[in-house]
Amino acid sequence: MKDVAPNIAVAVRTKAAIGESPLWSARRERLLWIDIMGRQLHTYDPATGRDDATELPTAAGLLAEDSSGEIVLGLEHGLARLGPDGEIERFARAPHADPAVRFNDGKFDPQGRLWTGLMNKEGKKGSGVLYRFDPDGTWHVADTGFDLPNGMEWSRDGRTFYFTDSHKGEIYAYDFNSVSGKVENRRQFFGMNPADGKPDGLTMDPEGYFLSVLFDGSAIARIAPDGSLERTILLPVPRATSCAFGSDARTLFVTTARIGLSDAQLDDAPLSGSLLQLDYDDALR
Numbered sequence: 001m002k003d004v005a006p007n008i009a010v011a012v013r014t015k016a017a018i019g020e021s022p023l024w025s026a027r028r029e030r031l032l033w034i035d036i037m038g039r040q041l042h043t044y045d046p047a048t049g050r051d052d053a054t055e056l057p058t059a060a061g062l063l064a065e066d067s068s069g070e071i072v073l074g075l076e077h078g079l080a081r082l083g084p085d086g087e088i089e090r091f092a093r094a095p096h097a098d099p100a101v102r103f104n105d106g107k108f109d110p111q112g113r114l115w116t117g118l119m120n121k122e123g124k125k126g127s128g129v130l131y132r133f134d135p136d137g138t139w140h141v142a143d144t145g146f147d148l149p150n151g152m153e154w155s156r157d158g159r160t161f162y163f164t165d166s167h168k169g170e171i172y173a174y175d176f177n178s179v180s181g182k183v184e185n186r187r188q189f190f191g192m193n194p195a196d197g198k199p200d201g202l203t204m205d206p207e208g209y210f211l212s213v214l215f216d217g218s219a220i221a222r223i224a225p226d227g228s229l230e231r232t233i234l235l236p237v238p239r240a241t242s243c244a245f246g247s248d249a250r251t252l253f254v255t256t257a258r259i260g261l262s263d264a265q266l267d268d269a270p271l272s273g274s275l276l277q278l279d280y281d282d283a284l285r
Helices: 263-268
Strands: 002-003 009-012 019-025 030-035 041-045 052-057 060-065 072-073 078-082 088-093 100-106 114-120 128-133 139-146 149-155 160-165 172-176 183-191 198-204 210-215 219-223 227-235 240-245 253-255 275-279
Touching: 009 041, 009 160, 019 060, 019 100, 019 198, 019 240, 030 060, 030 253, 052 060, 060 114, 072 088, 072 100, 072 275, 128 149, 139 183, 149 210, 172 198, 183 219, 183 227, 219 240
Parallel strands: 002 227, 060 100, 149 198, 198 240
Antiparallel strands: 009 275, 019 030, 019 253, 030 041, 041 052, 060 072, 072 078, 078 088, 100 114, 114 128, 128 139, 149 160, 160 172, 172 183, 198 210, 210 219, 210 240, 219 227, 240 253, 253 275
8 A cells, every 4th residue: 555646726716614525527627516504506617627505405416417317416315406507406315314414425326316415414423324315216225224325336337236325434335236225235345544534425436446535634545446545645625526538538636625623723734725736647646
């Protein structure tokens, strides 16, 4: 395992409280991302450098795009579609909906099912839920007992599902049935001391390695398919949250947060809250 420090550029210089959930929309040729507590959806065009912010009615803990290009937001504990003119259409509510909880991260699987975690805003241990929301509008509780449900991903062969519990410092692997959507046989895939950084957003690189962004870790962990830590990619901010590749599968965009940082910490890490980018090939040298 080694540490690498690639050149980091600023894609969007801003002060997001909790930048999160970056995704590249091929249909729009834009990078979309949210500021959870800032209640904003950002749309960034790398070709022009322009970043447009759309105001949202509530905190948004989930941003996902389905295979048709439809954008889904998790607004507190309800799901909403984003219309072509920016209108918000709410269409579903979590089974455990309550003012004390909200969605946190989510992705569509290849079969069009939306997976998302529900977290307690006060950090109540063991209260987090992993949901599967099917195209027919039915909710399914896939698993329970999480402290802070977070990043998720699937293996290349579609037979394994990975899910993060940030506060426990663990990423789990499940056997995944692509036909039924059922997950079972949970086991630890990767673990670390949360004091060294909390695994947050999760994505897969072109070589099949996992990128787990470390909140309070100033880095991205590159994890091999066998669960070993291959390297850490150092970042100039303590609270990076998630990452996504652009259209070239080489530019890696990284969302960051400034929430909870002291003035002194922000002086030391002034890019906190900005959208960063790096050349991933540079990070692998």
